[in-house]
Amino acid sequence: MTSPSESPGSTSSETLFASPPAENAADTSSWWSRYCSQLVGLSDTTKIVLKADCEYIVDKGIFGTDTHGTIGGTPSRVRRGLVIGSVQSGKTASMLGVTALALDKQVDLVVVLAGTRISLWRQTFGRLQSQLDTGDDGPVKERRRLLVPNLGEVSAPAGRVPLSTLYKFEPAQVRRAIRERRPVVVVAMKHADHLRALGKSIRDGVFRSVEAAGRDFRMLVLDDEADDGSILDALVEEGEDPVYGKLKQIPRAIADLWDPRSGVGAPSNLRATYVAYTATPHSNLLQEDHNPLAPKDFVVALRTAFDRGTIAPRETTFHEPKGYKSYYTGGETFYRRAMAAGLCRPTGDDPAVDTADAVRGFLVASAIMQIRAAGKLGPHAALTTTFSSREEAARRSPQPRSMLIHPSASISDQFEIALDLLDWAGHSDRVDSADRLSKSTAYLSELLSTNLDSERDIWQRWHKRYADSAEQVRNTFDVPIARSLPEWGEIEAALREEIIPGTRVSVVNSDHDADDRPEYDVWLDQDGWHAPRDLSTIFISGNVMSRGITLEGLTTTLFLRQTSNPFADSQMQMQRWFGYRNSYVELCRVIAPQEQLALFAAYHDNDEALRQAVVHAMNEDSTGIPSPLVLQGREFMATGKIANLRTKPLCPGSKPFIRLVNDGTKPDPNAELVTSLFRHHDSQDVSAAGLLRGRILSQPFTLGEAGRLLDGLQFDRYSPGLQNWQAEMWRDVQARVESQGQLPLGNQLYMPPELSEGISASTVRRDCPYSIGAYFRLWEACLSRHVRGLVPTESPRLRWSMSDLSERKRLQPRFWIGIRYGGGDVVTVDGFANLPFEVRAMQRAIENGELVATWGSRSPTAGPTEYRGDEYFDYYFRGETLPNSLADEPPWRPVGSDGLILFHINQVEGQLHPSVAVGVCIPLGGPDQFAATVPSSHLGPVRSK
Template structure:
């Protein structure tokens, strides 16, 4: 079985259109299903279909196989997002959606195939063979069923036509008259989009649209939608997203459908949707109607209900190998598959030049370890398969099948040295030097020059043989490590990998010298986006016959070109040494090309990197799981909740995306959140808030905290998280009633959906919704939502992406104990007589605090406990009463209560400096152990 994300093309003979009636002809889905079945297991095919049908129903709503034009918004545009994983089969889903949409009667399908010509042609060939069931030689036979633009002869020949030639209005006009659908595959390049929008505007004119018996529908499927399709701001000069919108609007200054009889649906496919969600306010392509997440094959999960993975009966060889397999600290595989070194920091007494020397030595060590692993793995695979590169190198075969019967499987390596393009060539030269150098002498090697005076950047077989002889034990250790990986994988279903016998090392040694060293290639992929420069893994047909692919055994050196849609077949070794001053999760996630359906050769897979980068990759994976889990839960709801907002997480050391300016918003309100907003504008609301305290004082037993000081009272019995949350929600303010539409509010809806809760976490009054007047850390309703969240996570609900406030490096799911605290209610008494009679009768006085603009206290907490009187301060007033130890020390700046200690909700009675009635507010003391994460919100 081929890898599910393989770019290899399976050609099914085209239907004999002339000999079949419309009734006899197979549906688009049935035809595509035959092609997909050649690459997918029956279970994977069921999942592919289920997810594709969900997407089509959301993109092209209707019933009984028909499209309901009335289901579109007034502007005639529906937008949605489909989130996949890196190299997980997003294109397969996109083609499945196209097939089902064609069966449903969509009139125009546009496939936007990335920003590189190589990706465009790759997607075009897959569309032709897998969706249409034809080839460049047989596509003409289906001309009465559909129109494909460009036509094969226009782009699959060496003299490739441009958009002015391959977009043929005459053929498109004929297709419209005949009532047959159009399938258009274009790159996401401005020139192509501009010409396509003009052609569609002319072919689907208002007169033509008005003459139909139903609305005309257009489905635009955008591959790699987080790239050129992102609009960083409303005032951005970037035109690609606007040119995409012009496909249905006819005008890049507008995004609505240009005609009431034209309905458009835009579906964005990506593995990194952070920027797409964050651009909602200004990009017409942002997902507004729906979101979907694609599942991947794994060792657990069902088709229904949806989860991150589904059980693949064929076992590990059909599993998707992603972040959970490489980075999960609880997995026994993460050790064998990732090899890391501590990031070299400046040591005490060390000079900058000494540090630079250590860094250089470490760099050569990483290069050495990666290349040894790559080459030994290649030799071991030849040993297992019994095939040889020398049997196919330079030979011509009479047909493709004969070639493939003799051809070894692809075995490749990828090196990410830097974001700078010039560094790619320098890195390739370093690999060439390494092959010629004695161990430790790499920097002193001069490469020979070619006739043009440029260095010859190629591996030296003789030099490699010398290095193997001198470092044999290190090379042999690689061979042993692959056997250890095989044993670690052996418990998985279907993991019948052949044993790598130590006694056969001499055979591996011989294969290295005679097969690997003479045939390994070194390539720098550093091309212009408009060039067709990409790895080549398919056999090529020449006038003499068939030749093997040029990249069967290749080390690729490149940067971002390897992060957009290109599948590196047989990738076994990845060396990631690039760095960034402000890492962006979406950019670096796309670079993880070692992800994919690698199960067939997983024991040989390795990623070499520094530990700080490995930590980042682990955090990206956790946040990726959190986002997909949210979308999957929403897919199960009766109504899509995309409009409720989608929470995007980032970290202290990285941003979610560099494409949109964001700000970091923590979840936890901190150790001592204080509600500094007071109500004095509306006497009724002020009286209501006072009544909350009076009511609480009437419940349970309240004791003097310290009779000698008269600092206040405390209730003897604590309350739980939910009871305290309900209390906070009772507070009312003239100037603060947060709107549920605010993005700060919508994140709570995202968290509610992530946890599968039926009741909302965030419950503002909703009497007069308005923008936030205080930060979330000072908002009583946000505090209440946080307490409800803590309760849910502590009582069995689960969602990825959280960590505890005192254990930032440990996912919430891996915590040994998840205790939920109790809170003591107390009231701080001041020296001024209260205006509230019930408080006066209890001897509770009001406190004097400075009140600034917008009725906000300059500070809430009073006594700081810095004297020697034995009073610990208002923030720890309950410690003073209970005698609990240890007591947090304000002086040290660590005001968190220890994990397991109770919390505090301290009422404050504030005197109005303008002579009005007293006002009530609260401050909280939270113990460590609550949930936290950092949300990314637009600036």
């Protein structure tokens, strides 16, 4: 067994153990050891990965290049970064782990921003207390940390405790804590009023003591769900008055914690780090760099457990030796690997029928889970039993099971669906049903049991579906034996006796001040201990359930309509069925319109592409921060939190033209490229409509050969090098390509000429000639790889990662290479005189080093005996029928067609040497992506295709 090196935060130290060493549970001397002892549900391997990722964030994020917080010898007073997790994958576990390690490294003040709702704030506070701030309240804890606020204040009804009291710091306590190196830990709600109160308390009760400390004081701010409320849109807020304007207050109030705009200024010895945690980083990454919370110093991607992947070098997933029950159940399972298991089902034409069938599926799944949980009470029995102790209540209560219904964002629609559901289940009095919903006592009627008799065949279909799913899951994940299902008679008995009478319907309130989170803890009253309230619950909600709140035991999710505003980040957050559900994944179902399911799959593909780019940059271990492309689709935007987003395609278009030319004052190296090419390859004349139009090589080039040819172009006034946004963009794409297999050694997608010594790089062009060669190499690489985040140019609704690669390879284009003649004199210099044919120059105008015209005249309606245009040059050579000539059709060559590279030799009067311009025709069928850009982005405006 290999042991990790002395620097566990570094990439080289991360080792995958077949039998990893366990943390010493008896060691309680550090924050990390106490925290790790509470992670009882995680395998040893997962703990190792969790700790490695936390150490990476602490060492390279919070502290930068060294423990003194300097970069290149210059003190860095504020650092801002982003941590990207997956939906319900363990982001909070990472956040608490980072807190523990940071406290062990003597960070002085940790502020955890725990969501925009009271329910999330209290949920995170409770988790921090139970997992991080462990032990009984008393002197031991008091000597260990100063916690603000206290449990009683957090638990008090909303508004009962003034915010100035809730976040109050006693200066004497703070001075003593700083002197004793005892950290201050704050858990705050991410609400403008809470943040202002906290900021004032820090300025009044902490800053003066910091100034007197005589050492650097470290502050860490951890922002949970950081794309919720913490985003600034610079374009929208440009010109707004900073005091009286309608500006977003939450992000500025967060930044005020370490850099207040008014009042007491921040002490010069304050070193602050802001770490944004989110599963949907689209808006965080698209913020302008000057926004106070934009990630300018580090970006980190967390990893999830699966059946493949290594720890070093990092991949987005890592192999979990404990097997599939410990895997993260995310988009890879639902939309790819387990498609045959039927986990995703399209809705039909009748919402009432869909709702009834989905509820039957949930209840049958709950009955199966109940039967499997031998020794546990059913939900009905548990809810009607009083227990003598907490331990007995916890031991005998079943694991929670949940269903989620999304009717729409309208609260009235949500209540209407709830009332309809209760009516279907046997509650005929809608007034009584509404009263029960308001009192959280809307349980299904036992009259629903009669439906088991009248529609037995419909109920039993779910038994067959789950059995089929179990077999497909076994095949997918190489499980030795499929999970067995009870006989129908046993399931029916459980439905009648426990599941139906023990299942509650709940409409989740959208009020930010409401503490309406699901209740999964046992509770005590004067009668004794009771089981959790939400043992079997059908939650009905809109967007409020798509943020942060975890639904335990979620098996069934029903979307009754497709979203009208498909923003990828908010739609990814809706996927609450992600998590660690493989112990019952065969019982899980996502039921939605087919178009919505396709969108979910596309969101996941783009999400995985982004993570691959970040992980690749982390493995490179460079000093620059990852800046991955945020992808969107032809039919959906990345986020609605940034205004005026544009879409930048990757493909250079159907017929890009390189207008950039050399000035002709000296021999053009591109002329040598062309003449050498035609000296060493057989070629033939091309005639059309009775005229000689040019010359063409007798054999076409492959994609790779065509790319290398274009990379050979050289320009006197353009040499961009590799330190620019084009190179960065192509490195992002290459990272995704190489996650599916390395490119040949030394090969890159984007390969401009190397800069000569002493020559400064040119400003890179949006229509950079070398991006075309990069695109050809990408296309070639994608013929053997299911690269994420790409779509085929002919069908942008599809995903390249699901393409038939053998068919793609069969239809790949070849590129014909030609020279187009002009009406000028025969060119007799720079190697053209040595060709076995004469080349007549074009005489097109040149302005500022660029050809004014591109493809020249075009006659879309030209008949068979006429010349339609240069873009069909190779068709005339081959004698093939030209594509449909309707002028309103896009000028793309069809899938399976060949392409064209056509050199234009230009020499105007007075020009000593001819210069070369190039036109390229690209068929459909290649890979593309749609990068989201803001108006000020270097990626520039959308180019027409």
